[in-house]
Amino acid sequence: MGKILGYIFIAGFLLIIELLMFLFPLSTVAEENTVENLKSESVILIDAVTGDILFEKQSQKKNVSS
Secondary structure: OOOHHHHHHHHHHHHHHHHHHHOOOOOOOOOOOOHHOOOOOOOOEEEEOOOOOEEEEEOOOOOOOO
């Protein structure tokens, strides 16, 4: 009988956690940045699947890290 109550407790706990995750989802909101308003001296955007260069801005410029 004690094992069954333990299983019921765990199932109830998991149900409460799932309910809370449904009601209060953890999400991030990205800023409304577009390629046109980048604040960078140089940038290159490459498609991860195809390897195509989607956008570049002064990609040949050598940057010095501080």
